[in-house]
Amino acid sequence: MAAPSCRHGTVILGTMEVEEKAEKEEEEEEEGGFAPSALGTREHWDAVYERELRAFRECGDSGEIWFGEESMNRLIKWMEKCKIPLDASVLDIGTGNGMFLVELAKLGYSDITGIDYSPLAIQLSGRIIEKEGLSNIKLQVEDFLNPSPKLSGFHICIDKGTFDAISLNPDGALEKRKQYVKSLFRALQDKGFFLITSCNWTKDELLNEFSEGFEILEELPTPTFTFGGRSGNSVTALVFQKK
Numbered sequence: 001m002a003a004p005s006c007r008h009g010t011v012i013l014g015t016m017e018v019e020e021k022a023e024k025e026e027e028e029e030e031e032g033g034f035a036p037s038a039l040g041t042r043e044h045w046d047a048v049y050e051r052e053l054r055a056f057r058e059c060g061d062s063g064e065i066w067f068g069e070e071s072m073n074r075l076i077k078w079m080e081k082c083k084i085p086l087d088a089s090v091l092d093i094g095t096g097n098g099m100f101l102v103e104l105a106k107l108g109y110s111d112i113t114g115i116d117y118s119p120l121a122i123q124l125s126g127r128i129i130e131k132e133g134l135s136n137i138k139l140q141v142e143d144f145l146n147p148s149p150k151l152s153g154f155h156i157c158i159d160k161g162t163f164d165a166i167s168l169n170p171d172g173a174l175e176k177r178k179q180y181v182k183s184l185f186r187a188l189q190d191k192g193f194f195l196i197t198s199c200n201w202t203k204d205e206l207l208n209e210f211s212e213g214f215e216i217l218e219e220l221p222t223p224t225f226t227f228g229g230r231s232g233n234s235v236t237a238l239v240f241q242k243k
């Protein structure tokens, strides 16, 4: 999988003409967003998972876990600390290769669903889940920005890198971010939890993005880095609760 397009990491830009790109960058930045990137498009993700499916077929490689294994451990630790029951309904938004679902199923969670708008991601996660001999994992091809009505009533919604990807969409990222918040509100039950891990948005920015309908419960500890005498976090992980 390509390296994340993060504020503190490698930035992979699309193939737009330089002038058009500069204009869009200005527009997006005025809207409190980021320069558009291929990482915000479905074509990009289809190409990624086509490659990953091939690698899985050829050598059984499950592909990359976005933000590494520690990003999954951090979420699981929080779920254990809060004694989230094993029958809680969990939705992984933009599940990719579904490795987080695999971890949850191994721990005994029995009502877990992964969605992704890339059918190839859902194919890959299905193959991995089959290889692991796990059942009780629901997988659906769904665009979270245009979700089916049945995508509602979840206790917990997880996002690892998907809001980041959507924020980089070259075609109206601001609207897409607003639609994401609406979809999330519909997907969660009242008082449900939303756990987001992002490498593009700071804590304050995420508080602003999810200010309507959600309140912050806690910030999960993430690794810090120091550069030029200043320190910061390479990723932000927050827990929100639906009001």
Ligand SMILES: C[S@@+](CC[C@H](N)C(=O)[O-])C[C@H]1O[C@@H](n2cnc3c(N)ncnc32)[C@H](O)[C@@H]1O
Pocket (backbone or CB within 6 Å): 045, 064, 065, 066, 067, 093, 094, 095, 096, 097, 115, 116, 117, 118, 121, 142, 143, 144, 145, 159, 160, 161, 162, 165, 166
């Ligand atoms: C950065 S990857 C993260 C994958 C996975 N969550 C992980 O942690 O490894 C972003 C994922 O979001 C998916 N995605 C992006 N926009 C989406 C949308 N509108 N609806 C559903 N999935 C989306 C992509 O196909 C991709 O699998």
